[in-house]
Amino acid sequence: MKQCQLEYEDNSTTQLININDLANPFTNGNISEWELNHLLRSTPSLQHLCITFGQSIDTKLDRVFPIPLITTLKLDFNGSLLALTSILQNMPNLLHLKLETETINLNGNQWKQILIDYVPKIKIFRFLMKVFSFRHNYTEEQLEDFLDTFRTPFWLDEHQWFIRCNWPQHINKNQWSKTTCPTARDYNSYDRVMNVFYKGCIDNLTLLPRCFPNIRRLTLRFPCNNHFWTIIPTLDHLTSLNVIETRKNSRSEFLLEDLLNRAPRLDFLSVDAILFLSLVQLNISYTSLRRLQLKHYRARMNRYMNATQCSILADSLFGHQCEVLEIRVENRTIILDLVHKMHNLRALNCECQDDNWSNNSLLCSKDELVEWLRNSLPKTYLVNRHQSHLVRLWINR
Numbered sequence: 001m002k003q004c005q006l007e008y009e010d011n012s013t014t015q016l017i018n019i020n021d022l023a024n025p026f027t028n029g030n031i032s033e034w035e036l037n038h039l040l041r042s043t044p045s046l047q048h049l050c051i052t053f054g055q056s057i058d059t060k061l062d063r064v065f066p067i068p069l070i071t072t073l074k075l076d077f078n079g080s081l082l083a084l085t086s087i088l089q090n091m092p093n094l095l096h097l098k099l100e101t102e103t104i105n106l107n108g109n110q111w112k113q114i115l116i117d118y119v120p121k122i123k124i125f126r127f128l129m130k131v132f133s134f135r136h137n138y139t140e141e142q143l144e145d146f147l148d149t150f151r152t153p154f155w156l157d158e159h160q161w162f163i164r165c166n167w168p169q170h171i172n173k174n175q176w177s178k179t180t181c182p183t184a185r186d187y188n189s190y191d192r193v194m195n196v197f198y199k200g201c202i203d204n205l206t207l208l209p210r211c212f213p214n215i216r217r218l219t220l221r222f223p224c225n226n227h228f229w230t231i232i233p234t235l236d237h238l239t240s241l242n243v244i245e246t247r248k249n250s251r252s253e254f255l256l257e258d259l260l261n262r263a264p265r266l267d268f269l270s271v272d273a274i275l276f277l278s279l280v281q282l283n284i285s286y287t288s289l290r291r292l293q294l295k296h297y298r299a300r301m302n303r304y305m306n307a308t309q310c311s312i313l314a315d316s317l318f319g320h321q322c323e324v325l326e327i328r329v330e331n332r333t334i335i336l337d338l339v340h341k342m343h344n345l346r347a348l349n350c351e352c353q354d355d356n357w358s359n360n361s362l363l364c365s366k367d368e369l370v371e372w373l374r375n376s377l378p379k380t381y382l383v384n385r386h387q388s389h390l391v392r393l394w395i396n397r
Contacts, residue, residue: 014078040067050074060355072096078103088118099127108149108163125161126192143178143265187342196232198224216240219260223249243268245297260286272297273305273327278283291324304353307337314341329353332369336376339395348393349386357388 037366038045047069072093077084088094097119106114106129115122144167150163162181162320199220212232217240220228241259247251252275260266260279266286269276270293296303305313310329313319319342326349330333335350355369369391373383382394 010314044069046070048072052076064219066090069092070094072216073302074098075100077101080104083190085114085118088114091119093121094119095121096124097122097126099125100130101128102130105129107146108152108155110149110150111390112154125159147178147180156180166219183397184377198228198232218242220250221245222255224255235259235266237265238263238368239265240268241266243272245272245275248298257282260284260289264288267291269288269293270295273309274298277309280313280318283317285317285321289322290322292318292322293326296329303335304351306330307334310334310338311341320344323347323350327351332372335373337376344396348395350391350393351389352391355389355391357385 009360043137046067049067049070049072051074067090071093073094073096075084075087075098075126076103077099083102084104091145105298111127111240115125134141147163147165150161155161155163157268160178164181165175190210190212191214194214195216196212196215199221209392210231214237215232216237216349218232218235218238219242222243222245223354238262243256243259256275257316259271262324266288269289273294273296276292276294278340294305297379305328307330310327314337322342323344324347325338325342328337328351329338330352331354332352335352337350338348338357352369356368357367367385370383373391373393374381377383377393378397382396384392386392
């Protein structure tokens, strides 16, 4: 195995995921220190690692098994500095490091020392620090002093690594944004940004012109303003779209249709159920779209789809190509209808209104809805309860 992605957190839903180059990927409820080190010992050729660490890492991980061949590490890290250095010191040949953290706040001099001491061969270092320790009354002079620690020869001359420091307007009276890059305006195209949450309101757009031409995942709050296509000029690489609509808008259908028409590689869509139904009735085909999560932003009172609505979905062009669906339905017979009509469906996550299961039912060994589905579907189907109100079906036709 040469590539691995995993999550390390202290809760019952943590999963070991996306293990490439293995015949049978596997999952695990909690990843202990022993299990993590066992994985590392079992993969001596591991070169690329993507891992998420929660704060529990500080109490559960005292040491990491050395991984001398690893060259690429992507970390979403919320542990302590001691835990981070424990990881890095066991990767002496690391060349590429990407780090996102909310718990570590270091200046340029401190980062320099860590990189020299623990990963001296590093070539590419990208990081995002969400700094919460700065006081709200920080002056621009103090922020400049912080930025100056990244203006040393180590950062600018030896590696040509540049950073940007953003001080939001809701914290300071004026939005403050500066970079160590001497040609800042040449770098307003953030072509390495893959994940964007667009809320529809950007302050000081003329002061901070930005462009994201290569995004893969987009979360978008409807309705979006006229600046959207200036900031995100193309959706050619988009694979995942999450649309949040807090109130009904007459232009929502047009906006959604326009987005889907511009996204030829879109594979996953999360959207309001009523909004999506209005679109599928136009019988438009979006050939790349395979996974759908239906939410209920508009229907405040009734958050479950009835048999007629589900039939419209299943009989549509999209219904014939959908492979993964998450949906809320009024009754369990609708589940059987969806499975029967949607011939390419491989996985169905559903919440059923006539499901009597609750958290108190954990004391009971029998899950009435799950048992009913198992008895009503072929034995090759796998049915289990994923969460307290969510039932998951794996469909093997």
